[in-house]
Amino acid sequence: MRDTPPRFDDLPNAIGVGYKPQHFSDLRADPGPVAWLEVHAENYMGDGGRPHAQLRALSQDFALSVHGVGLSIGGEGRLDPDHLARLKRLCDWAQPARFSEHLAWSTHGSEFLNDLLPLPYTAATLQTVTDHIDQVQNLLGRQMLLENPSSYLAFAESTMSETDFLAEVTARTGCGLLLDVNNVFISATNLGQSAQAYIDAFPTDKVGEIHVGGHDADEDSHGAPLLIDSHGREVADPVWALLAYTLQQTGPAPVLVEWDNDVPDWPTLRAEACRASEMLAA
Amino acid sequence: MTTQAAFRSGLLDAGTPLPDGLVDGNNAPAGKRYDVYRNNVTHALIAALETAFPLVAKLIGAQNFAALAPFYVRSHPPSSPLMMFYGADFPAFIAGFEPLAEIGYLADAARLDYALRLSYHAADVAPLTAHDLAAIPEQTLATTPLTLAPSTRILRSDWPLFDIWRFNAEEAAPKPRAMAQDVLITRPEFDPKPHLLPEGAADWLDTMAQGAGFEAAAEQTLGAHPDFDLTATLTLLLGTAAVQRPQNDLNTRT
Structure with a gap:
């Protein structure tokens, strides 16, 4: 073990993967192009044991991105003070290069629903989200990234486009954006819009991280295509194409491959990372 | 306006009518699209319970576990984003679940599963x-x-x-x-x-x-x-x- 752990102040403009404990040894022996790792914050909020030990070991060799899935940034109620305190503790000891969360809600009253639920894009939602992001950034003493959601439906009451909403959030809070290209493709397909037009309208100068992942295909009640954000397979070809298009707008950026369900063996995920790496180098 | 309370109301119960104000890309009623959230929420909670209680699942079999779990996730949704600690009330729930009353040791098996989980973290x-x-x-x-x-x-x-x-x-x-x-x-x-x-x-x-x-x-x-x-x-x-x-x-x- 080194005397002084290295400090990774920012994510490199290189490939990361969503870290899975079963890849611990293989990933360290043969990382391929993988230069940074993303972990779900909540999985490391126990008191110790293997999760903490692995994260400490990995932080020696990889820059880390801590990705929250439980803060409920878009929740109508206040942010959970206990959860905020846990998040601060984690960021204090793990010293990630980045912290990100979702434009979504997941907590209602005292219930945590364990899913990223959708928001109407209105002045009221904008106020809630910006207040919560201000609170998080003040507490953590760092800029956070906000991720665009994958949508299966829209709200009749929405008065703004998602891209205008996100641009306004960054302008008001100074937060950065996590651009999930798979989510863009899913939402555009599901809502009958153009994914490229979404990227064109996106405030790409605020992008601190890009995600790609796999999705499943279904149909809605009218027989229209309905894509599901499953993170359970390879990245689909049109999503790779949209990544290439996105990188033309953003320039080099940290790109993450997500695979959270039916997690494959390391060589399969590594192959996805290699494909993303070629795209980043192109 | 679709409040989060209205959106929440149908998430864990397939019999609840769809919330108002949800549309597809053409401003038509969202219909089955709301079910994606319903499925995601229910399945993820059931999957978390299966992961957390392997001895219980082994003792009653995967099919019985899959039949039991929805009763628990609907009546006991998580109260914290720390999903690794989901299921604290599952042993007591099993102890009071009439159809399983004959398997007297099942609640203790659930306590053992949960204790292993607490120990791990x-x-x-x-x-x-x-x-x-x-x-x-x-x-x-x-x-x-x-x-x-x-x-x-x-x-x-x-x-x-x-x-x-x-x-x-x-x-x-x-x-x-x-x-x-x-x-x-x-x-x-x-x-x-x-x-x-x-x-x-x-x-x-x-x-x-x-x-x-x-x-x-x-x-x-x-x-x-x-x-x-x-x-x-x-x-x-x-x-x-x-x-x-x-x-x-x-x-x-x-």
């Missing part, structure tokens, strides 16, 4: 070794309670809980016979493991947890359990890193 501490123990002056030891490591858990059961676990975890393990057993769960490094606690040991540890010294607790335990084997119990505890090393150095105490 517990804080790391330096364990007390036999060497540490030998270095404690006899007089100090008599009045000092042993403190269990945060990853150590004790389960008292009216059922042969340890044998039930072992029968389902190890090949060629003996078939459980009717008896009460106390189980010790310890985590020497990262993987928690159940052990059978000798008779009286749980009482001895509980008495020390309430503040009694090593010797006084042992005497009290021997009164209730004449067969209590202190040496065997200590050997088990020290050999499985069950006891926490005191933070101040006992050797320098007088």
Whole structure:
């Protein structure tokens, strides 16, 4: 073990993967192009044991991105003070290069629903989200990234486009954006819009991280295509194409491959990372 | 306007009407699209429960578990974003679930699953070794309670809980016979493991947890359990890193 752990102040403009404990040894022996790792914050909020030990070991060799899935940034109620305190503790000891969360809600009253639920894009939602992001950034003493959601439906009451909403959030809070290209493709397909037009309208100068992942295909009640954000397979070809298009707008950026369900063996995920790496180098 | 309360109302119950104000890309009613959230929420909670309670799933079978889990996730959604701790009330829920009343030991099996999970995520501490123990002056030891490591858990059961676990975890393990057993769960490094606690040991540890010294607790335990084997119990505890090393150095105490 080194005397002084290295400090990774920012994510490199290189490939990361969503870290899975079963890849611990293989990933360290043969990382391929993988230069940074993303972990779900909540999985490391126990008191110790293997999760903490692995994260400490990995932080020696990889820059880390801590990705929250439980803060409920878009929740109508206040942010959970206990959860905020846990998040601060984690960021204090793990010293990630980045912290990100979702434009979504997941907590209602005292219930945590364990899913990223959708928001109407209105002045009221904008106020809630910006207040919560201000609170998080003040507490953590760092800029956070906000991720665009994958949508299966829209709200009749929405008065703004998602891209205008996100641009306004960054302008008001100074937060950065996590651009999930798979989510863009899913939402555009599901809502009958153009994914490229979404990227064109996106405030790409605020992008601190890009995600790609796999999705499943279904149909809605009218027989229209309905894509599901499953993170359970390879990245689909049109999503790779949209990544290439996105990188033309953003320039080099940290790109993450997500695979959270039916997690494959390391060589399969590594192959996805290699494909993303070629795209980043192109 | 679609409030989050309205959106929430149908998420865990397929019979609830769809919330108003949800549309597709053409401003037509969203219909089946809301079901994606309904499915995601329900399936993710059931999957979390299956991961957390492998012994229960093995004892009743995957199909029965899949039939049982929706009743729990609908009536007991998580109260915290820490999904690794989801299911704290599952043992009590099983104990009160009429269709499973005949499998009396199932609630204790759920307690064991959950205790393993708590142990896995517990804080790391330096364990007390036999060497540490030998270095404690006899007089100090008599009045000092042993403190269990945060990853150590004790389960008292009216059922042969340890044998039930072992029968389902190890090949060629003996078939459980009717008896009460106390189980010790310890985590020497990262993987928690159940052990059978000798008779009286749980009482001895509980008495020390309430503040009694090593010797006084042992005497009290021997009164209730004449067969209590202190040496065997200590050997088990020290050999499985069950006891926490005191933070101040006992050797320098007088």
